[in-house]
Amino acid sequence: MTNRFATYPSLEDKTVFISGGASGIGEQIVRAFAAQKARVGFVDLDAAASAALAEELGPNVISELCDLRDVESLKAAFGKLQERIGPATVLVNNAARDDRHSWQDLTAEYFDERVATNLRHMFFAIQAVAPGMIEAGGGSIINMGSNSWWEAGGGFPAYATSKAAVHGLTRTMARDLGDHRIRVNTVVPGWIMTDRQKTLWATEEALENHVKRQCLPDLIEPVYVARMVVFLASDDAAMCTANNYMVEAGSI
Numbered sequence: 001m002t003n004r005f006a007t008y009p010s011l012e013d014k015t016v017f018i019s020g021g022a023s024g025i026g027e028q029i030v031r032a033f034a035a036q037k038a039r040v041g042f043v044d045l046d047a048a049a050s051a052a053l054a055e056e057l058g059p060n061v062i063s064e065l066c067d068l069r070d071v072e073s074l075k076a077a078f079g080k081l082q083e084r085i086g087p088a089t090v091l092v093n094n095a096a097r098d099d100r101h102s103w104q105d106l107t108a109e110y111f112d113e114r115v116a117t118n119l120r121h122m123f124f125a126i127q128a129v130a131p132g133m134i135e136a137g138g139g140s141i142i143n144m145g146s147n148s149w150w151e152a153g154g155g156f157p158a159y160a161t162s163k164a165a166v167h168g169l170t171r172t173m174a175r176d177l178g179d180h181r182i183r184v185n186t187v188v189p190g191w192i193m194t195d196r197q198k199t200l201w202a203t204e205e206a207l208e209n210h211v212k213r214q215c216l217p218d219l220i221e222p223v224y225v226a227r228m229v230v231f232l233a234s235d236d237a238a239m240c241t242a243n244n245y246m247v248e249a250g251s252i
């Protein structure tokens, strides 16, 4: 399949902050905004992958290391991005980890850790960047959800619970920030063929079963999630807020 993707003039020179940008879907989001000639700052805890990506993409893409589970470290990293490339008018809350865990063994400590990994940092990133967006007269915030909980997927109750809550975060922040013309949306990926998924869970049998549940016959590459994100960040989506945008090939 050959694709000729859109260019959005409204994204040129925009400052964009992305969490979890070093690999997987986040890496494709970084690449997509860089291709739109935006100024991109991303945070991640993977030092080697972050440095390699920033170096490959050149001076318009910078990174800061941080573990988003630590809110003080998150605030410091976003503060440094802002010092280096100015306040963001686009924020993509992408980082998460879908580690498996059984409901029988789940402790309160691990439940809290999963929420910190998959949900809490999204709010604190919004809190960090929203004042700059308010001053700029508007912005676009994109929170990464997952259709796993909607499909009643099992084996990761604290991840699924966090991902379901992303929808609530999106809708309440869309209300709180809407007066400032800041839009907040959730992008909802289906099963996306990142390196991590391919290494850990994409067995031949799992893929075969999954494709049967999609309406479309092709596995979803991460770039297609990035295409939805750049659309939602652009002025083309100026009247889209408080909603969910699925990229799941009609998975039922």
Ligand SMILES: NC(=O)c1ccc[n+]([C@@H]2O[C@H](COP(=O)([O-])OP(=O)(O)OC[C@H]3O[C@@H](n4cnc5c(N)ncnc54)[C@H](O)[C@@H]3O)[C@@H](O)[C@H]2O)c1
Pocket: 019, 020, 021, 022, 023, 024, 025, 026, 043, 044, 045, 046, 066, 067, 068, 069, 093, 094, 095, 096, 097, 098, 117, 144, 145, 146, 147, 148, 188, 189, 190, 191, 192, 193, 194, 195, 196, 197
């Ligand atoms: N891949 C899929 O099939 C799929 C499906 C549904 C939803 N999603 C969602 O898409 C988003 C991206 O997922 P992905 O598959 O690309 O994941 P991934 O594991 O491939 O990449 C996640 C990135 O986030 C970083 N990260 C993780 N925890 C971090 C932390 N505490 N601090 C800083 N950085 C951290 C990792 O280092 C990595 O670079 C997530 O929100 C995930 O829930 C993915």
